[in-house]
Amino acid sequence: MCELLGMSANVPTDICFSFTGLMQRGGNTGPHRDGWGIAFYEGRGCRAFHDPSPSAESEIARLVQRYAIKSRIVISHIRRANRGRVCLENTHPFSRELWGRHWVFAHNGQLRGVKRLPLDFYQPIGSTDSEHAFCWLLGRIRARFPDPPRQSAGLWRHIHTLSRQLGERGVCNFLLSDAQHLYAHCSSQLSWLTRRAPFGQARLMDADMTVDFQQETTPNDVVTVVATRPLTDNEAWTVMPPGALTIFSAGEPVAAFSR
């Protein structure tokens, strides 16, 4: 199964610690057998790395771990292919432009008959169910809001409605961002954790690694991490219920919708 990892922060923050935990996951044959990808927002820009091939990918994974790109919003995904062959264009996260902003999407799960959903504006480049679902979702958002809405509430409700429609087709855990907010939709498995002062130590479940965030942060930093399963075993993660959509901004949850 795929693993999702997201971050929302109030100051540019690196995700090295959580990324190290994520990279340990994904089956017995290797740390990321069917590819992985990560997108970092930097201002209005977005920097993405994708790697479909485990052998060649190590070079890029090492870069990402070493380079410590700092970002306010990050979306990452490790793929275990079920639909769509293993290749660059099928590697999450996917992105498209709407309203002059990068939208980024990564998905975990299988969606029955999703390719029968009609598309208009956005067309998939690869062959995954997930990219089709993203193109449909973003096309529906665009149809309803040709221009960015002044108030977020209507947009958020619309995204929740669309998420439920996707969720009716199967497992639909996803992370989405419009460059301003991080949207986390849980269909079966997604957890999040907010770190703020006083910071303490965090210990990875999947690797022999501990970080003392007090050494790494300032007292005003607020950072939320969202992951398929909790990444640390000594912090209090919030396990999202099925059907929930939680929206994060500047490191904190700002809205939540339930089924």
Next chain:
Amino acid sequence: MCELLGMSANVPTDICFSFTGLMQRGGNTGPHRDGWGIAFYEGRGCRAFHDPSPSAESEIARLVQRYAIKSRIVISHIRRANRGRVCLENTHPFSRELWGRHWVFAHNGQLRGVKRLPLDFYQPIGSTDSEHAFCWLLGRIRARFPDPPRQSAGLWRHIHTLSRQLGERGVCNFLLSDAQHLYAHCSSQLSWLTRRAPFGQARLMDADMTVDFQQETTPNDVVTVVATRPLTDNEAWTVMPPGALTIFSAGEPVAAFSR
């Protein structure tokens, strides 16, 4: 001034040699003062690296030089900012999806009043004239061809007409790709060179480096390199005349339009 570099090849080919030459260029204060970017097509996918900041970028430039990504179509750009501040979202090449394909664009020059060109489908994320021109160009292509045309000739003529309209506004040297062809438009400065068997030695103008392509290739390889100025001093480059659009496929020119 900016420097463009493009490649079209009939087999996946690395661009390390030409990229090394390109990286030497760009003024006295450093090899790529206002950022650089490169996009590699891999199948239907596209892998892009962008770096707005010279200090941080070295890590990614080293990766690209060392990693030797093989591709059939490459577009690269070194930026000397004239319009739009130096940041990730203003770093070429730009990309958007049309017909389920990645379109990639990099531009050299300044275009008067280009931001008055009306946009519909695609909106710029950054603030450069170049991205605005790309959004306009791709929107015009989409308006004329909502679906991919069966014959290429009409599309190519349309791209030439649009290129001329942009060229009326100033300097408009650009490289464009629709994942199948490489389009090179010359407004003031662009040259290209096709390498095929029998391969010989090539010597970079900008660095003390020579490659014997006979050691690096098979007899059936055909590779065209397009650059703002010739990169080697012992090969016969074709200097494009102002107003010309040349279209490359699988390493060779397949069509040319003149003013």
